[in-house]
Amino acid sequence: xxxxxxxxxxxxxxxxxxxxxxxxxxxxxxxxxxxxxxxxxxxxxxxxxxxxxxxxxxxxxxxxxxxxxxxxxxxxxxxxxxxxxxxxxxxxxxxxxxxxxxxxxxxxxxxxxxxxxxxxxxxxxxxxxxxxxxxxxxxxxxxxxxxxxxxxxxxxxxxxxxxxxxxxxxxxxxxxxxxxxxxxxxxxxxxxxxxxxxxxxxxxxxxxxxxxxxxxxxxxxxxxxxxxxxxxxxxxxxxxxxxxxxxxxxxxxxxxxxxxxxxxxxxxxxxxxxxxxxxxxxxxxxxxxxxxxxxxxxxxxxxxxxxxxxxxxxxxxxxxxxxxxxxxxxx
Numbered sequence: 001x002x003x004x005x006x007x008x009x010x011x012x013x014x015x016x017x018x019x020x021x022x023x024x025x026x027x028x029x030x031x032x033x034x035x036x037x038x039x040x041x042x043x044x045x046x047x048x049x050x051x052x053x054x055x056x057x058x059x060x061x062x063x064x065x066x067x068x069x070x071x072x073x074x075x076x077x078x079x080x081x082x083x084x085x086x087x088x089x090x091x092x093x094x095x096x097x098x099x100x101x102x103x104x105x106x107x108x109x110x111x112x113x114x115x116x117x118x119x120x121x122x123x124x125x126x127x128x129x130x131x132x133x134x135x136x137x138x139x140x141x142x143x144x145x146x147x148x149x150x151x152x153x154x155x156x157x158x159x160x161x162x163x164x165x166x167x168x169x170x171x172x173x174x175x176x177x178x179x180x181x182x183x184x185x186x187x188x189x190x191x192x193x194x195x196x197x198x199x200x201x202x203x204x205x206x207x208x209x210x211x212x213x214x215x216x217x218x219x220x221x222x223x224x225x226x227x228x229x230x231x232x233x234x235x236x237x238x239x240x241x242x243x244x245x246x247x248x249x250x251x252x253x254x255x256x257x258x259x260x261x262x263x264x265x266x267x268x269x270x271x272x273x274x275x276x277x278x279x280x281x282x283x284x285x286x287x288x289x290x291x292x293x294x295x296x297x298x299x300x301x302x303x304x305x306x307x308x309x310x311x312x313x314x315x316x317x318x319x320x321x322x323x324x325x326x327x328x329x330x331x
Contacts, residue, residue: 033068034068034069035069035071036070036072036097036099037095039074039087039090039100041075041078041080042075042077042078043075044075046234047101049272050275051275053271053276054278054279055071056279057280060276063279063282072093074090078207078232078236080206084108086108087105091113096286097116097117097282097285099278099282100121101120102123102178103126104177106123110140110142117285118141118142119278119281119282120145120278121274122145123144123147124184125183132296135295137292138291138294138295139292140291140292141292143291144281145277145299147229147268147274148299149187152268153188155267156266156267156268157197159252159304160226160250160252160265161195163264163318163319164223166223168223169198169199169222170192170198170199170200170223171216171220171249172199173213173225174201174202174228175228178230181228181230200216200217202217204233206232207235218247222249224251225249225250226251229268234255234257237257237258241253241310245313248314250264251263251265259330262307264307265306265307267303274299303327304326306329
């Protein structure tokens, strides 16, 4: 019996040592797969092209979803009250960073965690809203790309006036629940004064408010429509465009996708390009860079899109000088 015990003990020790070596070797061969979160205020369907552009940007940098990177997707589906819970959910999953697109989501993430890195794809007024200290030195947990919204809203209004020179009153869809909207309104109001246009505020906080906003636009005799950039309008593009077309109102949308859906025209930064560029921030942060040290970048590609089918439906002839400046014309 003693001889058997002496034989078994060394064998067990050898097995334990071999198992430890195997586990260590496996750990060395399987580095930690980074996990990132995506938090968007709208629906997955409404921004699918942008998300695919982001994934393409990751692939260009060598990241393959499901292989060497994991992505957790969270969409608020236009319900702003869900955003804080979704932000907390991603933080509790201990993701390495979170990417997002609008001010309410960034603020919710920062409230859920003061340390988790945040990359925003396109953001209006990040300095004014206290998200970064400056473009050159963000100085906190967030960085990414801005949209130059103040300048773009003024340009949209200018193009709308050039397209329909006789308009005097413009209905502006805005969401006062979004902290950037008062700043957006201030910028577009300044442009309106220069163009001698009167703006009519059409407030929409949720999908249930659109019918009231449409009624107000008709009551106030709006001669054209424009929407400030906001998730609620991205999700309800069809309702806006159908109302504008039915009432023969020229409409300027902030999202080029809206023109494919029937909006008369749009002007703004190329959003898929911003999402694709956002992947470079993710790469740098995963490799050790701090958001505080990564400057906020501005858009470099802009799009002016016109839908001639819609123009015909509302009885509007697009001036040749405006048509010549379009990057894309839908016929």
